[in-house]
Amino acid sequence: MSSEIFREIREASEAGEPRVLATVARTRGSTPRKAGATMLLRPDGTFQGTIGGGCGEAEVWQDAMDTMADGTPRLTVVDLTEPIDGDDKICGGIMEVFVERVTE
Amino acid sequence: MDTNIQTVLVDEIEGALGGGPPIAVATVTGSGDPPWLIPGDKLLIRSDGTYVGGFGYEEIDTAMIKLAKQSLTGFPRISIETIYVSSDGHATNRRYQSRLGDAELMVQIWEAPARLIVVGGGHVGLAVATFGEKLDFAVTLIDDREDFANRERFPMAEQVLVGDIEEQLNSLVFDQSAHVVLVSRGHLQDERALKAVIREPVGYLGMIGSQRRTQTVLTHLAEEGYDQIDLEKVSTPVGLDIGAETPEEIALSILAEIVMLRRGGNGGRMGRRMQLEVGEDLKN
Structure with missing residues (x-):
């Protein structure tokens, strides 16, 4: 998994294409993926790898797209403990995800 | 991030994943309050103690190199952890030992799969x-x-x-x-x-x-x-x-x-462990 992500980063760098890497830096409680999980985002919004599927991935994806645009790294705190619109989020923990551009 | 260190990083991470000696990479994820480190800045530390990059504070670089060398030789290895650092080089992986204004670093170990x-x-x-x-x-x-x-x-x-x-x-x-x-x-x-x-x-x-x-x-x-x-x-x-x-x-x-x-688990049942953790939280 990791090897494939780094191969894509190298190939993208060589081709002059941007990529944004999201890494789960820390978790508390029950989260879909543990610290170290990575997701690599492409300019068209598609990605390789997962940091948790439905549980919080959309929030990270949005921040990653912002980082793609402005180059500023972000630390996204995904809180999976709060129910939204009466729906319980099934994951129940807190996840800190570091988002950074990994190509120039 | 600096283009040069980025290229070195990708090369060396690929090398480590492919079976070369493991490496550690420390990345600033939290700049501190008031901000004094730059998010995304990196320091790559090799198993032999040599390094590339840095954070602009000699004390921080030295502390992270020391910590990374311990992580690289330890077992079982912690593949990723958050380190809280102060500008005098004080570094800890425990939130309760961190100080007001500390910056946060993510330290990752890259190595071939087990x-x-x-x-x-x-x-x-x-x-x-x-x-x-x-x-x-x-x-x-x-x-x-x-x-x-x-x-x-x-x-x-x-x-x-x-x-x-x-x-x-x-x-x-x-x-x-x-x-x-x-x-x-x-x-x-x-x-x-x-x-x-x-x-x-x-x-x-x-x-x-x-x-x-x-x-x-x-x-x-x-x-x-x-x-x-x-x-x-x-x-x-x-x-x-x-x-x-x-x-x-x-x-x-x-x-x-x-x-x-x-x-580093203990093989016990989660249900029982959770009860213990709730007890711990009440004490803190």
Whole structure:
């Protein structure tokens, strides 16, 4: 998994294409993926790898797209403990995800 | 991020993942309050202590190099952790020991995936290899019977070695990334395999068998002068006590033990542990 992500980063760098890497830096409680999980985002919004599927991935994806645009790294705190619109989020923990551009 | 360090990083991470010496990469994730470090700044630390990059504070670089060297030689390795640093070089991985205004760093260890060396291609060996590959182990399967050690039976293995078990084991290089599971067809094969591996610096060494049978094997080795320290390293009878009966359940029990040791778990039941943690929280 990791090897494939780094191969894509190298190939993208060589081709002059941007990529944004999201890494789960820390978790508390029950989260879909543990610290170290990575997701690599492409300019068209598609990605390789997962940091948790439905549980919080959309929030990270949005921040990653912002980082793609402005180059500023972000630390996204995904809180999976709060129910939204009466729906319980099934994951129940807190996840800190570091988002950074990994190509120039 | 600096283009040069980015290129070096990708090259060196790929090298480490491909089997080279492990490396550590520290990345600023929190700039501190008021901000004094730059998010995304990185320091790459190699196993030999040399490094690339830095944070612009000599004390921080020095503290992180020291910490990374410990992480790179420790076992079980913590693959990623958050470190809180102060500008005087004070660094801790405990939030309660952090200071007001501390910046946060993410320290990641990059290394080749853990290896699972399965001796014996029978029912249990097949289940161990299957589950092990799902758990991201690079699997090597060894058996002296071609009917049990072939690509059709073990498509998930990175390596299938057929031949004399001792010879095949001796052809491998062992280190902490190697997890060896002895599940061959009989105690004679397991004993020979055990002798070939027991003095190697492996991360895990487990041997299947009943209490009585495995004790007999260990006694033989003790009589032949093998060190007590080495004998005590052997996980045998193998696995966690989950009441396993079928080959798949036994494989689950073995891998559960390996994961527990790698990740520093205790093998207890979550439900009970959660109750303890709630108690801890109340104290804090």
